[in-house]
Amino acid sequence: MLYGVELSSRLLLGTARYPSPAVLERAIKASGAQIVTVSLRREGGASRAGQSFWSFVQSLGLRVLPNTAGCHSVQEAVTTAHMARELFDTKWIKLEVIGDADTLQPDVFGLVEAAGILTQDGFEVFPYTTEDLVVADRLLEAGCRVLMPWGAPIGSARGLNNVYGLRSLRAHFPDIPLIVDAGLGVPSHAAAAMELGYDAVLLNTAVAEAGDPVAMARAFALAVEAGRTAFLAQPLEPRDMAQPSTPVIGKAALERFSN
Amino acid sequence: MRIFLNDDAHEIDPGTLAKALEALGFGGRKIATAVNGRFVAAAARPATPLADGDRIEVVAPMQGG
Numbered sequence: 001m002l003y004g005v006e007l008s009s010r011l012l013l014g015t016a017r018y019p020s021p022a023v024l025e026r027a028i029k030a031s032g033a034q035i036v037t038v039s040l041r042r043e044g045g046a047s048r049a050g051q052s053f054w055s056f057v058q059s060l061g062l063r064v065l066p067n068t069a070g071c072h073s074v075q076e077a078v079t080t081a082h083m084a085r086e087l088f089d090t091k092w093i094k095l096e097v098i099g100d101a102d103t104l105q106p107d108v109f110g111l112v113e114a115a116g117i118l119t120q121d122g123f124e125v126f127p128y129t130t131e132d133l134v135v136a137d138r139l140l141e142a143g144c145r146v147l148m149p150w151g152a153p154i155g156s157a158r159g160l161n162n163v164y165g166l167r168s169l170r171a172h173f174p175d176i177p178l179i180v181d182a183g184l185g186v187p188s189h190a191a192a193a194m195e196l197g198y199d200a201v202l203l204n205t206a207v208a209e210a211g212d213p214v215a216m217a218r219a220f221a222l223a224v225e226a227g228r229t230a231f232l233a234q235p236l237e238p239r240d241m242a243q244p245s246t247p248v249i250g251k252a253a254l255e256r257f258s259n
Numbered sequence: 260m261r262i263f264l265n266d267d268a269h270e271i272d273p274g275t276l277a278k279a280l281e282a283l284g285f286g287g288r289k290i291a292t293a294v295n296g297r298f299v300a301a302a303a304r305p306a307t308p309l310a311d312g313d314r315i316e317v318v319a320p321m322q323g324g
Contacts, residue, residue, distance in 0.1 A: 014324030024322075039323025040291065042265040042316065045284035050319020054289045057320060067323045075296060082298035083291035083318055154324070204324035
């Protein structure tokens, strides 16, 4: 449930970097995603790329989550969010305020400020944040009802960099939808996030730049479902010592005949 | 007068943002606009006068992550 919208898919898929629109469309179908992320960029008088992408998005019939990718300041992100709301006709915004060009780490101070402004302006904000608990608290105070902590830097394919931090975030905010956004590389990363009790994952590059994006989209969908099912099935806690899975009682007494 | 659209300089007749967009080939297209860093809604373009040196941003839907 994201801002009152009930969804059956727990995978949100980005639309960038696919080999072709046809592959993108098939990958979206294979992923089962009901929400796709989109963006906006400058368009010249002669270019029609934006217009054809808009027709494509409409033909999908899915919910879109526009982002403020590439914004480095609060003002830039707020203006971009307003432009996105008008273009895509949605109150939803994936809010990115980037603080570092190399790691694309969120500027959490700018993020909190922009989230507050946009919430006041009637937006429903999906903040791309870190796993920091205090920042999460501030984002909720600013009006966010969903949090999207990173797994690892965008496009890095490193998986969950700070499992402890993500688990801690989950435990602190049991009732807030939490989505791991960014840094996933392979389906087992997505399964791991879901096993921690995360509500969903958002990914793009791991599917788009795979050798076979359509097959990888399907693999991620299966992993998300496996991870969610495992979480609900209450997994074991790791332990230090072995514990025989086969009962020892009633074992045949054969040791005396050794040698 | 001279304005900048997505950083490119254009000589246009004085007028509104709506007129400038029409003149520069953006009429009827799915775009969003900002002037000098501030969002200008589509409905407000006919009532938004431009001044010499204004910087207009025109964006359209694009793939994103």
